Amino acid sequence: MMVTPVVLSFLFPLMGTLILAFSAGRLGPRASSVIGVGSVGLAALATLWAVMGHGGGTEGVTLWTWIAVGDFQPTIGLAVDGLALVMMSVITGVGFLIHLFAAWYMTGEAGITRFYAWMNLFVFSMMLLVLGDNLLLLFLGWEGVGLCSYGLIGYYYQGLDNARAAFKAFVVTRIGDVFLALGLFLIFMELGTLDIATVLARAPELWAEGSATANLAALLVLGGALGKSAQVPLHTWLPDAMAGPTPVSALIHAATMVTAGVYLIARLNGLFLLAPDVMLLVGVIGAVSLLLAAFAALAQTDIKRVLAYSTMSQIGYMFFALGVGAFDAAIFHLVTHAFFKALLFLSAGAVIISCHHEQDMGKLGGLWRKLPVAYGGFVVGGAALVALPLVSAGFFSKDEILWQAMAAERTGLLIAGLLGAVLTGIYTVRLILGTFHGEPGSDHARHPEPGTSVFTHHLPLVVLAVLSTFIGAWIYPGLGGLFPEAPGDTVETGHTLLQVLAMGAAIAGLALAGWLFLMRRSWLDNITDKGAGAGLWKLWHHAWGFDALFDRALVRPWQWSVRMLRFDFINLFMNLPALIARAFNAGLVRSQNGRTRSYAVVMVFGTTVILLALALAPGGGA
């Protein structure tokens, strides 16, 4: 049994959080960094130990019973299988590299202790999410990561926009969480348990395939996954979440938390297979999200927002894979995406700090000679994002996804995926050219201060860059035995054709982008400056106007109704006791005038009244 390393792997971050939180500012920035980074490093070592000691299959351990109310007895129980180990490795491994980089990134910022306390709590919550053997423990981790996301997006809380972004992320994901909670209620009501293994065993016995209950349960769980993973229509929070520090974006909003929805659906695969219609919906939502986000990424000027939309787009690919029943391919892409997107975000962080918090592409440019490490990170990460054939990690996972879609004969989805691959090439080239080539747009970009720390700046970037190449695809163990058979596992016809198509799409995107941005730049600028081109640019820049739509359709009517309800008559009754109390208060305050003589008079008067009352009371007279 390998309880010790697994328990240690999430206890270290918890201890880190507790030490940092209870230090109440007594620790200096250096000590905070050592504790914050060290705890995740130890967790990564514990995870490595757990991976080495894992004998295959599912190993479970129940630590204790959490709540015991009649039949409802969720436990604090862990289930360790291949999927959990892969997720743990990503969370602690990539997480450790990001924490290490954060030690460089956050130098000189106020509130480093708070930063690391939240980051460690996040790692702890995320570990609970992937390790829990029942849905309630999973939900605890699910809410925990949402809370940490809120705290870290609003890290620079003195800016009102940052606080708003944090609030928006919290509220929008909460809408999804409500669906998930309802889904859990339904599952418990119908199946009588929340234990994941039991749920997956009982569901096919009690629910017919395609029955209304199965569809509803899968739909509610999907709602939670959409909110957490920023898929249409609950995706609007992710671009705004870039208000947080860049390591936060790398860890939470690229590598781990936003992929929790993918993990959830993969974990509950049996439930979704009972609802083929919902499965189709998952695939369609993934395809729609990947296209919408890819178009939006084309028209962003902030480098972090480009990466945010590309994250949404890549998670769209994962949902797309889940939708065609290729759970292994989805998790494969989750892992490679964690590598290359963390690399891209950290490289972006290196650029942002070197250029004094300048992250507008219009004001950057010409940096490739001055920031070679960040440039290398962008090129390798970008190649993986574009799925450059054979040399990048992204190619192998994306190819697998597209192949599964083809094998499942979902031609519409396949075409969307290929189109997305072309768009990915275009926006990635635009991002790299805009940031590193051309003329510098500001003094900050003309005189950048490159990071020099080998251990906290170069090392995380280099390790992630290595993992973003084909090496990252090689070390992925494959989870074939854990999931139901995917459509492409048995057939082989057409695989070569598909690979050629996928390579063609990636290279077409790159070539098209190179032609557009290098040869026809002025023509392109002309188009986007006026007429329909400018309108399209504006539409994409605002990501198809979802924010404005939700603002008009939901937020404003809600605020209007709140304003109306503020002065309703029932409230007057509720306020009456308060008014009376306030009147009494005003009277009594007046008696407290600070003059001892008047106190004496009042006392004498009171005493006289009491004595008189005693004397005159029937039977009490002396």
Next chain:
Amino acid sequence: MNGIPMEHGLILASILFSLGLAGLMLRRSMLFVLMSLEVMLNSAALAFVVGATAWNQPDGQAMFLLVITLAAAEASVGLALMIQLYQRYRSLDLDAASRMRG
């Protein structure tokens, strides 16, 4: 001791008590307020002594000792307060120290 009737002693005590009470309520100088308090305490003590004598009970005498002790303690605290009052406000007027409101 039998020459004085109990009523006379009690009437004297009541008069002293009323004088003290009036002084407490009407005087503005803290010195006089403290003196009024002493007068009230002593009037009560006198009532104890008179009662004890009239009914030949020693309890009243014991109470008298307690009241005297209390009066001494009260005087020390009161005088310390009075010194503080004078140092802060350069006056013995109690109404000067009426900043506490509400």
